[in-house]
Amino acid sequence: xxxxxxxxxxxxxxxxxxxxxxxxxxxxxxxxxxxxxxxxxxxxxxxxxxxxxxxxxxxxxxxxxxxxxxxxxxxxxxxxxxxxxxxxxxxxxxxxxxxxxxxxxxxxxxxxxxxxxxxxxxxxxxxxxxxxxxxxxxxxxxxxxxxxxxxxxxxxxxxxxxxxxxxxxxxxxxxxxxxxxxxxxxxxxxxxxxxxxxxxxxxxxxxxxxxxxxxxxxxxxxxxxxxxxxxxxxxxxxxxxxxxxxxxxxxxxxxxxxxxxxxxxxxxxxx
Amino acid sequence: xxxxxxxxxxxxxxxxxxxxxxxxxxxxxxxxxxxxxxxxxxxxxxxxxxxxxxxxxxxxxxxxxxxxxxxxxxxxxxxxxxxxxxxxxxxxxxxxxxxxxxxxxxxxxxxxxxxxxxxxxxxxxxxxxxxxxxxxxxxxxxxxxxxxxxxxxxxxxxxxxxxxxxxxxxxxxxxxxxxxxxxxxxxxxxxxxxxxxxxxxxxxxxxxxxxxxxxxxxxxxxxxxxxxxxxxxxxxxxxxxxxxxxxxxxxxxxxxxxxxxxxxxxxxxxxxxxxxxxxxxxxx
Numbered sequence: 001x002x003x004x005x006x007x008x009x010x011x012x013x014x015x016x017x018x019x020x021x022x023x024x025x026x027x028x029x030x031x032x033x034x035x036x037x038x039x040x041x042x043x044x045x046x047x048x049x050x051x052x053x054x055x056x057x058x059x060x061x062x063x064x065x066x067x068x069x070x071x072x073x074x075x076x077x078x079x080x081x082x083x084x085x086x087x088x089x090x091x092x093x094x095x096x097x098x099x100x101x102x103x104x105x106x107x108x109x110x111x112x113x114x115x116x117x118x119x120x121x122x123x124x125x126x127x128x129x130x131x132x133x134x135x136x137x138x139x140x141x142x143x144x145x146x147x148x149x150x151x152x153x154x155x156x157x158x159x160x161x162x163x164x165x166x167x168x169x170x171x172x173x174x175x176x177x178x179x180x181x182x183x184x185x186x187x188x189x190x191x192x193x194x195x196x197x198x199x200x201x202x203x204x205x206x207x208x209x210x211x212x213x214x215x216x217x218x219x220x221x222x223x224x225x226x227x228x229x230x231x232x233x234x235x236x237x238x239x240x241x242x243x244x245x246x247x248x249x250x251x252x253x254x255x256x257x258x259x260x261x262x263x264x265x266x267x268x269x270x271x
Numbered sequence: 272x273x274x275x276x277x278x279x280x281x282x283x284x285x286x287x288x289x290x291x292x293x294x295x296x297x298x299x300x301x302x303x304x305x306x307x308x309x310x311x312x313x314x315x316x317x318x319x320x321x322x323x324x325x326x327x328x329x330x331x332x333x334x335x336x337x338x339x340x341x342x343x344x345x346x347x348x349x350x351x352x353x354x355x356x357x358x359x360x361x362x363x364x365x366x367x368x369x370x371x372x373x374x375x376x377x378x379x380x381x382x383x384x385x386x387x388x389x390x391x392x393x394x395x396x397x398x399x400x401x402x403x404x405x406x407x408x409x410x411x412x413x414x415x416x417x418x419x420x421x422x423x424x425x426x427x428x429x430x431x432x433x434x435x436x437x438x439x440x441x442x443x444x445x446x447x448x449x450x451x452x453x454x455x456x457x458x459x460x461x462x463x464x465x466x467x468x469x470x471x472x473x474x475x476x477x478x479x480x481x482x483x484x485x486x487x488x489x490x491x492x493x494x495x496x497x498x499x500x501x502x503x504x505x506x507x508x509x510x511x512x513x514x515x516x517x518x519x520x521x522x523x524x525x526x527x528x529x530x531x532x533x534x535x536x537x538x539x540x541x542x543x544x545x546x547x548x549x550x551x552x553x554x555x
Contacts (some may be wrong), residue, residue, distance in 0.1 A: 117438060132446065184446060
């Protein structure tokens with residue numbers, strides 16, 4: 001199975017050593033178990049910097065589990081076990097020496113449901129900086145303002161930074177969560193269905209935002225929304241039952257899928 | 272009669288029965304309070320609060336008992352709160368699921384149901400005899416701490432469990448360590464629940480008599496404790512002793528002391544409710 005996937009990968013040539021620096025994430029035969037259940041069945045993948053990659057597939061196909069491997073969020077799940085290699089910026093992140101706290105400053109994450117802390121807007125954005133031990137008020141103020149501007153929220157909240165984050169609307173809360181992630185200045189942002197709890201207008205705002213962020217960040221987004229995947233992402237990966245079925249430029253996946261399963265899924269015939 | 276009507280009748284009758292039971296509870300409480308206050312209010316004055324116990328009922332006061340109760344509560348807080356909250360945090364957040372931790376959990380739940388006199392005997396064996404603290408206020412506070420630890424641990428765990436996992440995930444994803452997440456996200460969000468558990472446990476401790484008799488609380492102590500190793504009296508002990516006396520005057524004094532004990536308990540609960548509401552307003 002794995003070899004056939006490798007053969008269909010259009011990016012096979014990227015495993016070429018001379019291009020190594022252009023790999024932001026490199027996955028080598030990743031396998032994941034939850035107790036006896038095998039959730040990821042050996043996946044290889046290479047993700048380039050400053051691209052948006054969509055993970056699509058039916059519920060339970062392993063795409064979220066795979067996403068959470070990159071910032072080691074699965075570590076907290078009981079019975080989690082993993083094999084294989086995942087390199088982020090050339091470093092194997094599942095070696096013992098790696099501090100997960102350091103890793104997560106490099107790789108931010110936005111979740112499905114907006115989950116602001118029950119603190120003020122300012123404290124939410126400053127959280128990641130304060131836990132790093134940064135005390136310089138001016139620096140924190142600057143970063144908070146910058147992050148809120150990047151997340152297109154500054155104009156809405158600049159006069160109310162002291163107000164509780166829970167008073168914001170759902171869409172604003174999600175942009176706050178993105179700002180909170182940006183404030184730490186990661187290079188990669190993982191998004192786990194970031195718009196599935198939002199209305200269409202908030203969704204389109206977030207999509208515009210993701211598109212703008214591509215300039216500076218590498219973004220991986222799990223989505224159930226085919227239109228969203230085709231609108232915003234450069235690459236799309238289709239997962240099914242713990243396998244990576246197809247991984248290609250988004251245009252190819254949606255206009256000329258190589259696998260029958262991919263075609264069936266994106267045309268809505270199953271899943 | 273169709274199903275809809277039947278359901279409506281069941282609904283109404285259940286509501287009525289529930290209301291009656293609630294009123295019954297309140298009624299009994301009101302009768303109790305009324306009786307106590309009617310008998311005891313004549314004795315409540317500054318002298319009663321500041322006099323030492325005496326053989327003569329009209330001169331007897333509860334000064335040493337009040338001070339003993341307050342000192343005992345303060346010491347119990349100092350011992351029980353850090354240990355209880357620490358254990359709760361550990362069991363909920365750090366302990367790996369294993370047969371050991373399950374055994375530990377079952378035991379803690381069981382401890383909450385052990386009769387208090389057993390704690391008294393435990394305190395007598397360990398603190399009074401083995402550590403040689405004697406029949407002192409220190410032994411009493413340590414014994415009471417043991418008694419309320421299970422309650423605080425269980426309350427802490429429940430309060431922590433109620434914190435949405437999504438908040439913890441958010442904190443971890445931003446690079447926070449476990450301790451930072453506990454300190455900055457979990458504890459602030461669960462503070463109200465933990466506080467409620469602590470105050471409830473103290474309200475239980477303040478009325479305990481049996482375990483303290485065993486570890487050496489006295490009914491007649493003509494001085495207030497000056498060190499941890501001094502002997503002490505407490506309000507419930509004083510009340511208990513007075514109610515066993517034949518003289519009418521002691522029955523009145525006991526009623527008055529009960530009023531004071533109730534006031535202290537109500538004030539404590541009131542502070543808990545106030546703090547909890549204040550905390551919740553701050554969060555939302």
